[in-house]
Amino acid sequence: MARLRTVAPVQAADVAAWDDESDVLVIGYGSAGASAALEARSHGADVLIIERASGPGGTSALSGGELYLGGGTAVQRDCGIEDSTEAMAAFLRAALGPGVDEDKLAAYCEGSVEHAAWLEQLGVPFRRGVYSEPSWMPPTDDGLMWLGERSWPFTEIAEPAPRGHRPATGHFGGWLLMDKLSAAAKASGAREAFDVYAERLVVADGRVTGVLARQYGETRAYRAARGVVLTTGGFVDDDEMLAQHAPRLLPMDKISCGGEDGSGIRMAQALGAAVLHMGAAQVGFHAVPAMMARGIVVNSRGQRFINEDTYPGRIGQAALFGQGMACWVVLDEQGYEEVEVKDRWGVLPHETADTVAELEKLMRLPDGSLQATVAEYNRHAANGEDPLCHKDSRWLRPLQAPFAAIDPTRSFRGPNDPPVGSGAAVFTLGGLHTAVDGGVRHVDGSAIPGLFAAGRASSGLAAWGYISGTSLGDATFFGREAGRAAATSDALSTQGRSA
Amino acid sequence: MARLRTVAPVQAADVAAWDDESDVLVIGYGSAGASAALEARSHGADVLIIERASGPGGTSALSGGELYLGGGTAVQRDCGIEDSTEAMAAFLRAALGPGVDEDKLAAYCEGSVEHAAWLEQLGVPFRRGVYSEPSWMPPTDDGLMWLGERSWPFTEIAEPAPRGHRPATGHFGGWLLMDKLSAAAKASGAREAFDVYAERLVVADGRVTGVLARQYGETRAYRAARGVVLTTGGFVDDDEMLAQHAPRLLPMDKISCGGEDGSGIRMAQALGAAVLHMGAAQVGFHAVPAMMARGIVVNSRGQRFINEDTYPGRIGQAALFGQGMACWVVLDEQGYEEVEVKDRWGVLPHETADTVAELEKLMRLPDGSLQATVAEYNRHAANGEDPLCHKDSRWLRPLQAPFAAIDPTRSFRGPNDPPVGSGAAVFTLGGLHTAVDGGVRHVDGSAIPGLFAAGRASSGLAAWGYISGTSLGDATFFGREAGRAAATSDALSTQGRSA
Numbered sequence: 001m002a003r004l005r006t007v008a009p010v011q012a013a014d015v016a017a018w019d020d021e022s023d024v025l026v027i028g029y030g031s032a033g034a035s036a037a038l039e040a041r042s043h044g045a046d047v048l049i050i051e052r053a054s055g056p057g058g059t060s061a062l063s064g065g066e067l068y069l070g071g072g073t074a075v076q077r078d079c080g081i082e083d084s085t086e087a088m089a090a091f092l093r094a095a096l097g098p099g100v101d102e103d104k105l106a107a108y109c110e111g112s113v114e115h116a117a118w119l120e121q122l123g124v125p126f127r128r129g130v131y132s133e134p135s136w137m138p139p140t141d142d143g144l145m146w147l148g149e150r151s152w153p154f155t156e157i158a159e160p161a162p163r164g165h166r167p168a169t170g171h172f173g174g175w176l177l178m179d180k181l182s183a184a185a186k187a188s189g190a191r192e193a194f195d196v197y198a199e200r201l202v203v204a205d206g207r208v209t210g211v212l213a214r215q216y217g218e219t220r221a222y223r224a225a226r227g228v229v230l231t232t233g234g235f236v237d238d239d240e241m242l243a244q245h246a247p248r249l250l251p252m253d254k255i256s257c258g259g260e261d262g263s264g265i266r267m268a269q270a271l272g273a274a275v276l277h278m279g280a281a282q283v284g285f286h287a288v289p290a291m292m293a294r295g296i297v298v299n300s301r302g303q304r305f306i307n308e309d310t311y312p313g314r315i316g317q318a319a320l321f322g323q324g325m326a327c328w329v330v331l332d333e334q335g336y337e338e339v340e341v342k343d344r345w346g347v348l349p350h351e352t353a354d355t356v357a358e359l360e361k362l363m364r365l366p367d368g369s370l371q372a373t374v375a376e377y378n379r380h381a382a383n384g385e386d387p388l389c390h391k392d393s394r395w396l397r398p399l400q401a402p403f404a405a406i407d408p409t410r411s412f413r414g415p416n417d418p419p420v421g422s423g424a425a426v427f428t429l430g431g432l433h434t435a436v437d438g439g440v441r442h443v444d445g446s447a448i449p450g451l452f453a454a455g456r457a458s459s460g461l462a463a464w465g466y467i468s469g470t471s472l473g474d475a476t477f478f479g480r481e482a483g484r485a486a487a488t489s490d491a492l493s494t495q496g497r498s499a
Numbered sequence: 500m501a502r503l504r505t506v507a508p509v510q511a512a513d514v515a516a517w518d519d520e521s522d523v524l525v526i527g528y529g530s531a532g533a534s535a536a537l538e539a540r541s542h543g544a545d546v547l548i549i550e551r552a553s554g555p556g557g558t559s560a561l562s563g564g565e566l567y568l569g570g571g572t573a574v575q576r577d578c579g580i581e582d583s584t585e586a587m588a589a590f591l592r593a594a595l596g597p598g599v600d601e602d603k604l605a606a607y608c609e610g611s612v613e614h615a616a617w618l619e620q621l622g623v624p625f626r627r628g629v630y631s632e633p634s635w636m637p638p639t640d641d642g643l644m645w646l647g648e649r650s651w652p653f654t655e656i657a658e659p660a661p662r663g664h665r666p667a668t669g670h671f672g673g674w675l676l677m678d679k680l681s682a683a684a685k686a687s688g689a690r691e692a693f694d695v696y697a698e699r700l701v702v703a704d705g706r707v708t709g710v711l712a713r714q715y716g717e718t719r720a721y722r723a724a725r726g727v728v729l730t731t732g733g734f735v736d737d738d739e740m741l742a743q744h745a746p747r748l749l750p751m752d753k754i755s756c757g758g759e760d761g762s763g764i765r766m767a768q769a770l771g772a773a774v775l776h777m778g779a780a781q782v783g784f785h786a787v788p789a790m791m792a793r794g795i796v797v798n799s800r801g802q803r804f805i806n807e808d809t810y811p812g813r814i815g816q817a818a819l820f821g822q823g824m825a826c827w828v829v830l831d832e833q834g835y836e837e838v839e840v841k842d843r844w845g846v847l848p849h850e851t852a853d854t855v856a857e858l859e860k861l862m863r864l865p866d867g868s869l870q871a872t873v874a875e876y877n878r879h880a881a882n883g884e885d886p887l888c889h890k891d892s893r894w895l896r897p898l899q900a901p902f903a904a905i906d907p908t909r910s911f912r913g914p915n916d917p918p919v920g921s922g923a924a925v926f927t928l929g930g931l932h933t934a935v936d937g938g939v940r941h942v943d944g945s946a947i948p949g950l951f952a953a954g955r956a957s958s959g960l961a962a963w964g965y966i967s968g969t970s971l972g973d974a975t976f977f978g979r980e981a982g983r984a985a986a987t988s989d990a991l992s993t994q995g996r997s998a
Contacts, residue, residue, distance in 0.1 A: 007943045008771065099746035244775045247598035269942045272507065272769040276743045279778040301887050303802045322821040366886035372871045387865035388800050443768045444506045
């Protein structure tokens with residue numbers, strides 16, 4: 001039996017006294033919440049951000065920090081990269097679908113150049129430089145990276161351009177993004193309250209007017225005269241919601257600050273809010289993209305199933321949802337050695353052999369399966385072709401002895417971790433149905449008055465596909481939209497403002 | 500912008516007058532609704548069934564009629580089939596997951612023998628006889644059919660037994676099942692109202708007390724003193740809900756009576772009801788199972804991806820979700836000829852050739868891909884082995900010229916259909932979160948008082964996997980549970996019973 005988690009709405013008339021009153025109440029202080037607060041402040045609203053942790057950051061601060069931006073940003077122009085809004089939209093439509101929200105896609109791509117400038121004005125540093133290898137996390141501080149744009153089938157769909165914008169840290173950059181966003185939010189005059197966990201929305205006449213929350217064991221009531229913005233994150237930390245919507249994620253490692261419990265999603269659902277694409281997920285495959293591009297990725301039948309030079313999250317989704325994570329990266333010594341030492345993090349070859357037949361045996365693959373795969377791959381690669389999976393010719397050459405096979409379930413493990421892991425780290429993409437302005441939609445399609453959402457509490461740009469940078473990208477972009485829409489909503493009358 | 504579809508609940512106090520009052524109000528007259536009505540009547544409740552169509556039937560009446568039952572039913576015993584509750588549960592757990600509801604699974608398997616007897620007592624005829632070939636629809640009137648139980652990996656998980664129970668029609672049997680169920684419901688004294696489309700639930704103090712519906716353009720109010728049972732079907736006919744939850748289904752053919760619009764799901768969501776597994780679907784692959792078992796199924800890379808003798812819906816799910824429906828059935832003349840003529844319905848070979856190389860070219864597969872696949876398949880089949888996909892040795896022999904390839908997107912088409920179709924017919928598996936007794940669950944895990952659901956309006960036995968017969972099986976089984984629970988719920992006070 002499911003444990004009970006009270007998320008049912010409370011009538012405003014039943015709130016004895018308000019502990020705080022603001023125009024816009026932002027719940028959650030990651031990148032979406034900070035962006036919503038900043039934009040609401042810039043429209044003159046009094047803003048309070050409440051956050052369950054003891055400081056700002058959320059999962060955004062623990063992330064790589066990539067923001068998917070393009071269409072000719074200053075960073076792109078300074079690097080000599082040509083790009084267009086149309087090419088960016090065509091790429092994202094193909095990469096993030098099926099199910100992409102065309103209105104959000106258009107708004108995001110058209111507003112991308114301005115949004116990048118907004119981030120730079122806040123002090124987020126994007127060093128001019130392009131990292132050219134496929135990577136989860138370039139070991140340089142280059143401000144631009146490729147995220148699958150040069151791989152099939154996207155090369156047949158849109159003019160490629162690198163659009164992964166990275167804060168200049170040379171490694172995980174999410175903390176720096178959050179540092180700048182939260183400093184700006186604080187400087188803007190947004191008020192902050194920490195260790196506050198929102199539990200139930202407060203409604204009056206069908207409009208959301210506030211929230212009940214817990215702080216240090218006490219219930220607090222927060223009134224919002226213009227709007228409540230939910231930026232409470234996804235639900236990858238809630239095993240019950242995973243079991244209900246995305247059970248394949250249960251055994252996987254989580255990408256999370258620990259607070260992605262779906263509470264904001266459930267609070268809104270209790271008001272009849274619609275949810276979208278709840279089974280979708282990013283799958284951060286535990287393999288080194290530059291190695292995959294130089295080798296092949298095979299399933300438990302020894303078959304290739306995707307072009308290995310594409311965005312590695314696509315490989316991860318195909319591995320988890322299509323192959324049950326039973327996959328190997330097979331490459332040769334030359335391919336392994338070509339990858340910079342500092343980009344080999346977390347990975348060791350698990351099986352090595354002088355012949356493919358021997359490697360196949362060590363991998364316990366069906367007799368002949370890997371041998372047939374490598375023979376066909378090499379035959380075509382010698383001609384610079386890959387008719388099977390369409391890997392770009394840049395990466396094509398026959399594999400030659402000695403060979404190695406890497407098992408992602410035995411990579412990225414620490415010395416004290418169990419010998420076999422899940423093979424990937426995941427987060428959820430499904431969430432509340434929101435309009436372009438962040439307004440939360442009821443299942444009947446109407447707006448729920450006074451309620452907005454952004455970040456992974458909402459279903460954003462990514463529907464069933466994913467590309468790195470579209471989470472922080474849409475969290476900050478549509479966070480701003482939600483902050484603006486909330487700040488410019490009609491205020492409640494002051495009648496009954498304090499009980 | 501989404502069209503508005505009013506599903507918001509109505510307060511009972513705002514209902515001026517009730518047009519009808521019953522103990523149990525069943526919304527939808529397919530197999531779940533009829534079963535709920537029957538069981539509620541047997542517990543002495545006054546029952547009204549309202550149905551949007553002009554007669555009973557729903558999608559159940561258009562279906563094949565299979566009911567997945569086992570554990571030693573009379574039909575199984577009379578056919579000399581040994582089975583156990585444990586084997587049935589182990590098979591279904593593996594076949595219907597991930598995400599199977601263990602409580603429902605246990606109740607269903609433990610109650611299966613009794614449920615089969617209940618159906619036979621109602622006059623549903625199951626002829627004693629077992630059809631032994633893999634099939635969507637045996638061309639005989641055998642009462643038992645295999646549904647993947649003898650295929651890998653299930654052979655390693657549970658003792659196989661045929662559990663597909665078929666009403667004796669020799670073809671689609673859903674109409675006969677509905678004929679018996681609806682006749683019994685009528686005979687039991689359940690009242691029926693047709694051309695009535697339920698739109699909004701009526702609530703009082705958080706309990707569901709009735710529904711507002713439309714009949715001939717007029718609004719009607721139906722009061723339910725003990726409970727409302729939603730058996731309104733899934734949402735495969737609603738393109739907006741498909742886009743929101745399962746966009747890959749949008750281009751597919753639909754298995755539906757035309758009324759699977761998700762209205763009941765949305766009405767309950769508007770009260771905060773939880774939904775489960777909304778992206779899941781049955782995929783009725785347009786291919787003849789007995790041909791697939793004798794040949795191989797390959798994707799657009801010429802690779803096999805599943806054992807071809809398994810339940811054909813598993814092949815369909817793998818084809819749609821894993822291969823984008825770009826698949827072929829490849830077989831030889833002997834395999835084609837071995838399939839009974841009357842089991843070849845809807846299928847013609849689309850390419851034929853004397854060599855695999857020639858066939859590969861006609862299929863426009865990557866050079867060498869199908870040749871490598873067939874060579875490996877034949878090499879192992881000669882030894883009665885299939886280390887790649889684990890097809891049962893019963894079906895294994897080397898394929899030999901002449902060869903044929905069948906494209907499911909060009910099968911099952913009528914003379915006036917477009918030359919290329921979707922390749923499969925689908926229906927949705929996701930729906931309302933219900934307890935074993937059919938009680939609809941709120942997102943906080945609590946029961947929504949007065950509200951029950953069964954059939955494809957609910958998430959039933961099947962989570963992300965599917966086996967034929969589990970829809971009619973759980974619709975009738977948990978329909979009965981819901982009818983019983985509603986009938987035995989506390990009645991509303993008669994106060995305010997009529998306005």
